Amino acid sequence: MRALPCALIGALAFTFAAAPALAQTELEQAESAYLEVDFESTRDHALEALREGGHPPEELVRIYQLLGTASSLMGEEDAARDYFVRMLGIDRDAQLDESVPPRARNPYLEARGIWAARQGRLSISTGLDRASSAVRVELRDPTDMARRVRLAARLEGQAEYNQQEYQSQSVLAVPVEGAAEADRVEYYVEIVDMHGNVLLAEGSPFAPRVVGRVPSGGGGAEGEAGGGRVTFFEEPLFWILVGVGVLAAGAVTAAVIVDQRSSVALQTGISFGVD
Template sequence: MRPTRISRFFAIAGFVAATALAGPSFAGVESDLASAENAYAALDYATATNAAEAVLGQRGLSHDVLTRACRVAALAHAAQGHGEQAKQAFVLLLQYDPEFKLDGKLGPRFSDPFAEARGYWQAQGRKPGMDVETFVTYGQVGQIRVATRDPLGTVKRVTVGYRWAPARDYAMTTVEPGTKQIEVEANPSSSTRLEYYVRAVDAKDSAVFEDGSPEAPKSTTVTEPAHATKEEKKSIFASPWFYIAGGALLAAAGTYGYFALRPTEYTPASSGRTTLGAACGGARCD
């Protein structure tokens, strides 16, 4: 077998192996999470707790999986009367999902640790979360601005990916948590839609905060400015035809004025000759 064929063989084999491993890993997380949720629904709180914590112990969880697993863990601990564990789980849950509300029908075993967790966040004076803004203009370098609010210090880094559609690959940037600005290259002439996602991850690379995802990115568009036409509008005073027409009008006006103002009857002037003599009773005196 030639070396090039051997290299291709191992490359293909590696890709197949990686794909085979990636599939069950994702399926395994979803399966474990489903087991935890089903066990809680079946009132098997001990099994639900163990399954939820097994999910939370894994790496690279999406924000949705992280939130759902933490919710099951908090509720299952509360159902078993584990007040402190339930409180800590509720504190994390309210970081992942600040809008979470407890079912009012649940008893003190649930409401007490949840109230303590809410009290903790109220004492912080601000809700945890992440704000993302984009500032892009056609043909110019833009920015993606990210601001994380993380009183617990859970977020370890923020990953930003962007691309100008229809490009497939994302340009990736990793920054520290806090308020950061990520430079975005100017759009190519063939694209006006920016696709992006932002993930603030913890020490296990799980998404504490997430805005979009590689599979379902957020997007914004830029507007191409209107191009000037080849024959631009010019001022009337800059056109030579203005002066030609103006000159013709002035000439016509002068001719009209000449004929309009001259006398209509002609009275010949006197010849200038004068006859000298005397009058004698009304008759000429010679």
């Protein structure tokens, strides 16, 4: 009778020990298959990871890298090139693993050539549209992968964000109550694909971007800033102070040199003129 509880305990211990392995994500399974040189399983798990959605940009780049590499090693060069085009559309500087053999790199090189011939890259710019009390979002999407725009905004000093989601467009005006009179609006924005993966993100709930009035630093008029807070190093006053400092330093240096030359002339009677 006592052997049964021991057996149950042993079985439970084995179950809990095996649980982490059973809980692998699709992306983790794709990585494992790639290490085992099982390229068909790599592709299948990476496709499932892509379709399940919710991945940040760095994971999405890795998914497309695995898809492209596995497809290329399986001889599916057209599909591989398409995956690499998408990968580079998210991160233009993405590189292949050093382990990828030269024969499998041709689709990647072709994808780089395609992007070299295209203008621009996936990007967004923002501004505060006081007339409509909205945050303006301009989207440039040469990848043609963006499907939705998610923006969360709040007036500076507020605790809660107002989150909204729209179908992707080249220009969006996202209404923010009170933005017309507010000094600044804090926000973060995500561009997502058809599966809900994040292609591009700017700001976060804990480190939001800022649009609105930015103090001039000199007690004068305030200006409007878009796409994030202007730092002190971007202010004209900073560069004026730098210029004054450089001129002052130059004047002091010149005075020291003249004084030293005068001293040498008095002590030796030899002139070291520079005329």
